[in-house]
Amino acid sequence: MKAAILGAGRMGETVIGHLLDDPILTGLIAYDVRAERTAELAARYPIEVTTELRRVLDDPQVRVVFVTASNDAHAELSLAALAAGKAVMCEKPMAARLEDAAAMARTAHETAGFLQVGFELRYSRLYTTVKQWIDEGLLGDVLAVNCTYVPGEFWGRDSWRTQATSGGMFGEKLSHYVDLPRWWTGSEVTEVYSASAPNAVPYFQVRDNYQTTCRFGTGAVGHLSFLMALASTTTDLDPLQDMLTQQRGDGHELRYLVQGTKGAAETDIFGRSIKRWAFEETRRGLDSSLVEQLTWALADDHTYLHNTTEQARDVVRRVRDGRPPSIAPDDALQTMFVCAAAELSSDEGRPVRLEDIAALGNAGKQSLEGTT
Ligand SMILES: NC(=O)c1ccc[n+]([C@@H]2O[C@H](COP(=O)([O-])OP(=O)(O)OC[C@H]3O[C@@H](n4cnc5c(N)ncnc54)[C@H](O)[C@@H]3O)[C@@H](O)[C@H]2O)c1
Structure with missing residues (x-):
């Protein structure tokens, strides 16, 4: 084939x-x-x-x-x-x-x-490690997922991504980062509140910043803090060099903190680090101890951070074998609903319920576009 x-x-x-x-x-x-x-x-x-x-x-x-x-x-x-x-x-x-x-x-x-x-x-080891910890019960029930993402403006004036026709920043960039908490917790987002300040990047037709909070069906809460213009841009860097090390300390951040009833996890791209803490009740109170800390080599960045290689090969294997996709279309669509809810909430300054977005999306009445 x-x-x-x-x-x-x-x-x-x-x-x-x-x-x-x-x-x-x-x-x-x-x-x-x-x-x-x-x-x-x-x-x-x-x-x-x-x-x-x-x-x-x-x-x-x-x-x-x-x-x-x-x-x-x-x-x-x-x-x-x-x-x-x-x-x-x-x-x-x-x-x-x-x-x-x-x-x-x-x-x-x-x-x-x-x-x-x-x-x-969902194929990348940084995030599959956290998924495994959650599935093994090591964090207990997940209560809060906090993501801080600060890249530089690496698109430039001429990119189609800066145009409203791209569908907006949430779909293009942040869909990854609201998809992960859905996958990790196995729970659906029920409500989204998002606030965006005016843009720092004057030529973007899409938003460049969001403070977005999601409530999940389990009662868990996720928050994404995204600022695109703060860190130095990366366009002039040699991609063959150790970009993470160069960017670290230069304002770049992409970090998750996941808190559960029994422990917590942290992923930190620019620190090349994954950590897990375990909670224990003692006579003094609740103790937290760092029980695992993993890192990886520069050569493994792709596998840990954006494993599109395994994704592409897995898709080919699935098609050859007649197996379904690893992410069902409705599952991916739910993430698109979260993106649309965040854009609408940033537009209107009010919390948006996912069931309302789903009804509008299925009826063909709600756009994903969030523009300034
Ligand atoms: N998953 C990830 O981490 C990741 C990373 C980078 C890009 N992407 C996605 O990949 C897609 C492409 O991004 P890119 O960086 O390669 O952009 P790009 O601008 O380099 O490439 C887009 C290409 O699409 C072509 N094109 C546009 N309309 C077309 C049409 N109707 N038929 C055929 N070709 C058409 C353009 O000519 C261009 O060659 C985007 O959807 C982007 O979100 C995903």
């Missing part, structure tokens, strides 16, 4: 790299609307390229497509591929508009098609 890349920019090229020597595949074909881009890829890799979507969809050997185009093209490409009977692995966000994401999930159900969404943090 062959795999196709639909939208072959930077992420598309990353997936080509992951799948080039996958022994299950007999070939790769990359499709993009830009002929200069497909020519560039054809010169660089032993793959087929095309600017005709039909050529991919009509090729019976292509059984799985990776939708790695810009967000505004996700729905159109995914729906066309599902209609052609292809398995679809679509990058996050599912779509730039919530109603399109809902239509994708619906179509996958109606056609019994394979649709997975690119939440590769």
